[in-house]
Amino acid sequence: MxxxxxxxxxxxxxxxxxxxxxxxxxxxxxxxxxxxxxxxRKAEERQQEHILTLERKLQFIESLEAALRKNQKxxxxxxxxxxxxxxxxxxxxxxxxxxTSSIKYQLIEDLRLNQLLDSIRYELAHLHRKVELQLEIEFxxxxxxxxxxxxxxxxxxxxxxxxxxIESEIGEALNGLALMKTRLTGEFRGRTGKGGVxx
Numbered sequence: 001m002x003x004x005x006x007x008x009x010x011x012x013x014x015x016x017x018x019x020x021x022x023x024x025x026x027x028x029x030x031x032x033x034x035x036x037x038x039x040x041r042k043a044e045e046r047q048q049e050h051i052l053t054l055e056r057k058l059q060f061i062e063s064l065e066a067a068l069r070k071n072q073k074x075x076x077x078x079x080x081x082x083x084x085x086x087x088x089x090x091x092x093x094x095x096x097x098x099x100t101s102s103i104k105y106q107l108i109e110d111l112r113l114n115q116l117l118d119s120i121r122y123e124l125a126h127l128h129r130k131v132e133l134q135l136e137i138e139f140x141x142x143x144x145x146x147x148x149x150x151x152x153x154x155x156x157x158x159x160x161x162x163x164x165x166i167e168s169e170i171g172e173a174l175n176g177l178a179l180m181k182t183r184l185t186g187e188f189r190g191r192t193g194k195g196g197v198x199x
Contacts (some may be wrong), residue, residue: 056186060100060107064117065174067096071086071124072170078131079163084153089153097121108191113176120169127162130155157173 071092082088101121106113134155142148188194 044114051188051191054107054184056190058181058184058188060104061177061184063096064100064104065177065181067093068120068170068177070153070172071120072153072167072174075163075166075170079160082131082134082156082159083151084156087135089129091137092124092128095126097124101124101192108180110176110180111143113173113180116169116173120173123166123169127159127166129158130162134159 071094074090074092077090078088097117098121101118102115106116108117132150137143137148137152137155
């Protein structure tokens with residue numbers, strides 16, 4: 001064997017051994033580092049997803065509060081303005097409560113509060129039908145029938161019978177939503193360091 005062959009094999013063996021050791025040590029370290037970074041990214045994604053869920057819940061609660069307050073004011077206005085001698089041309093607003101009736105079970109964990117919101121939705125829908133009826137019959141041929149004013153008085157009385165329950169349930173729901181909002185806002189602040197949510 002020539003001296004060149006000896007140097008070649010010696011150099012080849014040392015470089016091959018260094019490459020083999022590098023691969024044996026470097027690959028597991030690289031894989032471990034990759035797993036660590038992937039787990040960290042996944043934890044950050046879960047954290048961000050939870051923050052977005054909190055934001056959605058808070059925005060939903062704020063929308064519900066606004067809808068309930070609007071209906072609360074409308075009911076109070078109806079109480080004073082609706083008499084057997086008067087006709088009202090406005091009605092309660094059930095649009096948000098109707099359109100979010102199923103999603104609220106995903107965003108609000110409190111089953112009792114969800115049931116209360118369903119009850120409010122039902123009572124407002126029932127009230128809505130009666131208010132529509134009082135308007136419809138006022139401008140129909142039914143008005144000319146005998147006993148109309150007596151029937152209208154009974155209808156107005158039935159409408160007024162809804163008010164105490166609706167007002168009570170809306171007040172209870174607003175209190176429940178306020179408590180939930182306070183809890184979620186605290187959790188949101190704790191996770192983000194921010195004071196509020198984006199609207």
